[in-house]
Amino acid sequence: MGAEITAEGLVMTYGDVRAVDGVSFTVASGEFFGLLGPNGAGKTTTLEMVEGLRRPQSGSVRIDDHIPSKREPELQRRMGVQLQASSFFERLTAREQLDTFGALYGVAAGRTDEMLEQVGLVDKADDRTEDLSGGQKQRLSIACALIHDPDVVFLDEPTAALDPQARRNLWDVLRSINDSGRTVILTTHYMDEAEALCDRVAIMDAGRILELDTPAALVRGLDAPVRISVAPGTLDADEARAMAGSDDVADEESGLTITTRDPARILTELAHRDALDGLSVKGASLEDVFLDLTGREYRA
Amino acid sequence: MVAFKSLAVAMLKGFFRDKMAVFFAVIFPLMFLALFGGLLGGSGGSEIDVEQVGKVSVLDDAPKEVRAYLKESLDIHRTSDEKAAIRKVRTGDADAMITQRGDTLVVRFSQADQVKAATVQGTFQGIVQSANIAVTGQQPKYALEADQVEDDSLSTIQFFTPGLMGWAIASGATFGAATNLVVWRKNGLLRRLRLAPVPTWAVVLARIAVSVAIAAVQAAIFIGVGVGLFGLQLTGSWPMIVPLLAAGTLSFMAIGLLAGAVAKSEEAAVGIANFVVLPMAFLSGSFFPLDGAPGWVTAVSEVLPLKHLNEGMLDTMVRGEGPGAALLPIVILLGFAVVVSAVASRVFRWDD
Numbered sequence A: 001m002g003a004e005i006t007a008e009g010l011v012m013t014y015g016d017v018r019a020v021d022g023v024s025f026t027v028a029s030g031e032f033f034g035l036l037g038p039n040g041a042g043k044t045t046t047l048e049m050v051e052g053l054r055r056p057q058s059g060s061v062r063i064d065d066h067i068p069s070k071r072e073p074e075l076q077r078r079m080g081v082q083l084q085a086s087s088f089f090e091r092l093t094a095r096e097q098l099d100t101f102g103a104l105y106g107v108a109a110g111r112t113d114e115m116l117e118q119v120g121l122v123d124k125a126d127d128r129t130e131d132l133s134g135g136q137k138q139r140l141s142i143a144c145a146l147i148h149d150p151d152v153v154f155l156d157e158p159t160a161a162l163d164p165q166a167r168r169n170l171w172d173v174l175r176s177i178n179d180s181g182r183t184v185i186l187t188t189h190y191m192d193e194a195e196a197l198c199d200r201v202a203i204m205d206a207g208r209i210l211e212l213d214t215p216a217a218l219v220r221g222l223d224a225p226v227r228i229s230v231a232p233g234t235l236d237a238d239e240a241r242a243m244a245g246s247d248d249v250a251d252e253e254s255g256l257t258i259t260t261r262d263p264a265r266i267l268t269e270l271a272h273r274d275a276l277d278g279l280s281v282k283g284a285s286l287e288d289v290f291l292d293l294t295g296r297e298y299r300a
Numbered sequence B: 001m002v003a004f005k006s007l008a009v010a011m012l013k014g015f016f017r018d019k020m021a022v023f024f025a026v027i028f029p030l031m032f033l034a035l036f037g038g039l040l041g042g043s044g045g046s047e048i049d050v051e052q053v054g055k056v057s058v059l060d061d062a063p064k065e066v067r068a069y070l071k072e073s074l075d076i077h078r079t080s081d082e083k084a085a086i087r088k089v090r091t092g093d094a095d096a097m098i099t100q101r102g103d104t105l106v107v108r109f110s111q112a113d114q115v116k117a118a119t120v121q122g123t124f125q126g127i128v129q130s131a132n133i134a135v136t137g138q139q140p141k142y143a144l145e146a147d148q149v150e151d152d153s154l155s156t157i158q159f160f161t162p163g164l165m166g167w168a169i170a171s172g173a174t175f176g177a178a179t180n181l182v183v184w185r186k187n188g189l190l191r192r193l194r195l196a197p198v199p200t201w202a203v204v205l206a207r208i209a210v211s212v213a214i215a216a217v218q219a220a221i222f223i224g225v226g227v228g229l230f231g232l233q234l235t236g237s238w239p240m241i242v243p244l245l246a247a248g249t250l251s252f253m254a255i256g257l258l259a260g261a262v263a264k265s266e267e268a269a270v271g272i273a274n275f276v277v278l279p280m281a282f283l284s285g286s287f288f289p290l291d292g293a294p295g296w297v298t299a300v301s302e303v304l305p306l307k308h309l310n311e312g313m314l315d316t317m318v319r320g321e322g323p324g325a326a327l328l329p330i331v332i333l334l335g336f337a338v339v340v341s342a343v344a345s346r347v348f349r350w351d352d
């Protein structure tokens, strides 16, 4: 169960675009690993090299003792893959897609119903894939990746087209896969997703890994201030400014916001003055780390 | 083996659920068969309608056997109005008008249908000559025995069924392989299959099996309709069309794979396949015999797989030749398939 992945110095260039420019990381058996980055960062290309779909121009990949680009059936049977673009057989129903992919991996058709259940497509089992919505297709594509109960799962933006419910449900599915000891690698644009699911996250931009750590450590490393807000009229702005530890105070119609690097102290003060009406505390998120690292301008 | 089977089933379902593909592979060629078989005078030579004005002694006084023979090829109506009879010939309601002026048999015909015009002249020439001999009281010295070289039952349907069937199978296999390859490459299924523990040969073999199966269905429907509705008669070694069709399908699949490997989009693949298949069908005698074609056409047709498939099928299905007649075409078709597949595999890409 699970598999260990080592990527070392991966490079892939298309013409003069260095899509992946020296990426190294290891994923432990049973770990949930995330690749986070803006459009064009090189996430898909990295993942494709790890899966064995592309041979790295330089560098190497190992999954346990296998080199994935050799496409050994023993390894491929243990890998579940969802590509960024859903790919299905034309004019087959959802159930038939699962049966077919199952057969390709040598599993009995029995798991099809279980998978349809897991991704919430029981009602759509007999619809052709052409008639499914974008999110339903994506869920089916993930089900096809999981049909053979793989040890290591690669998911390229699995939740990109999903509505909030489907996204949460899929998180549950992915967590349960990971809890049973399987290795999962996913790419995503969503910070909350990476924070909620991943043991470790690599933040990528322009073909390089900028930062690689647990989500909590990444946020801590940012040393970003916390924002504490209370309802309007709860506290006088000047009083707030006078508090020890308050860096900045914004008095707006929606309420009063104190920016601080010492939230514990401010909160104690507020409690002391019985000024906790409509309290909200916003810590730094992975999003802040991400924006801090990659900047705000559009990518190619 | 499981992988091969499930891939083949998926491809077959994909084909039979594609109404357009089924229409173009089966219904469309059948429409041509009905058109050619029905319009171009399905069964046997058509009779000649003759308007006879007044008494014509060479016909009326001919011996019984001769009259019986004439009855087979001539449909004679008697009338007394010569002008009306000529008008009928002119408008095409009759093929010829005959009348007798003294000792001269007068025949008027229309040049609109040249074949009928020639038949009319020839027939009455013969009647007059034999009447002349009969008058001399001599026994004719020479006799003519005419028989066609093909099977006795030969009719247009005998020619068109193999040709149109060849065309149908060529389009089916070429388009099937070309679109399959492009669609799977574009939607990423080829890449996805590369990551599944499925050997490439299983994918290729599944496609071959599906193409051959579709060709078999096409052939069964064609022969069924030909025999059932249009009086097609198969000659002795017709089962040789099975290996012929299998070899032909491989050739056309190879063309399709090449088109699919070169084309960037499904539309382009269909365009390229059309560009190859339609001229090939004309040049291979699928729609009309190549007997009168100029030399360069015959030369070009020699490199076209459909030409050899058509020849092989004509020989074994309707010309009554032995099974050996299929061997050379099969060898040529397989050779063509090998060469073109090799080229296709050189330009093949897994993704765009």
Ligand SMILES: Nc1ncnc2c1ncn2[C@@H]1O[C@H](COP(=O)(O)OP(=O)(O)OP(=O)(O)O)[C@@H](O)[C@H]1O
Binding pocket: A014, A017, A018, A019, A020, A037, A038, A039, A040, A041, A042, A043, A044, A045, A046, A084, A300, B352
């Ligand atoms: N087949 C290709 N040919 C040429 N350039 C490519 C190709 N695939 C990717 N690229 C380029 O490589 C870079 C990285 O692409 P990649 O698809 O890996 O990004 P990504 O991080 O997955 O982006 P996204 O979040 O949009 O999916 C981009 O600049 C892209 O334009």
Ligand SMILES: [Mg+2]
Binding pocket: A043, A044, A045, A084, A156
């Ligand atoms: Mg991507």
